[in-house]
Amino acid sequence: MMSVVIAVEDEEEGLARTLASLVPAVAEGVLRDAVILDSGGRESTAAIADAAGCQHVRGSPREALGRIAEQVNASWLLMLKPGVILEHDWFREAAEFVERADAQGEAARLCAAFSYASQRYGLAARMVETWRFVSANLLGRVVEDQGLILSREAVRRISGGGANTIPPRPPAGSRLVLLRAKAHAPAA
Template sequence: MLSAIIATHESERPLVPTLAALVPGATAGLLTEVVIADAASADETAEVADIAGCRFMSSREPVGGRLRAAAASTRTPWLLFLRPGTVPEPGWVAAAENFMAATSASEAPRAAIFRPSSAADALRPAWAELLTLLRATLVGGARPEQGLLIPRRLYDSVGGHPAGNDAEAALLRKLGRRRLAMLPVGARPPR
């Protein structure tokens, strides 16, 4: 149902918590594979991916080309793009399943991002949601650190990731706010 794709470069340490956070998706049967789209790292990124059972692709292409190639190599109807170090919070599996079911039934495909984790999360959830919405409205739209859950048909219809190093942000801008929803769970950004 879902393939996770992570673009890496010298990312052995931040990759570990991201992969650990994906385990519940695999055990629930939602996540069928994880593809690591690496930029010819010299560290132990390939070994971390191998130990975790990920498929490893290495290329010297900019991030956009690596992400597009990784997406093309998968066969699932849904894609989840994450940065190494991004850690989806507990509950992400149910939130993703609910979003995917609702979107699959809709004629207008939409993508989703994780709600950013912040200090406001300690407040009541309604306040956290309001503060997140205000921040997104005033400061700008979605950020690549929030991940991207997208149906393959929408990904393909917008042309996937464009070439270049700003590909993740460019894809989010191309999707625009109307085709992006925010999942009710957050993701801790890379440190």
């Protein structure tokens, strides 16, 4: 159903936490494979990818995104930043989104992001969460910490334009669906 792409630049600790949050989705058959896109080139990143059974690709997002989209086994890609922790049942809502988009013939036009959740306490953290919610729903804007689910076709469009980050911004002309499932941003 989905493959995951995690772009890493010397962030091994965050990578391990993110991979751990994906295990339930692998067990349920929602995630087929994982690709670690390594722009830092450290051997420890390659070792983590190997231990987790992930493909390890070196290069920048701009260079590798289109190539990765062709290599993965799924028609949908989940793009995450290392350190992002998805809540336990995230994959159920994500799978429902993918199934609906495919059934409605909207795969090329729809993309999804997770609701933003801060790991910090206090009013300022809640205000940031509220702003991210409003920004996603009214403006179609998300931050890297929210992840992005895109069809392979949409990834091809983005890679042709030279995406500089993973997850990239939603493609021009696409409609963003904000999932209720939360992505907990890494504490800065």
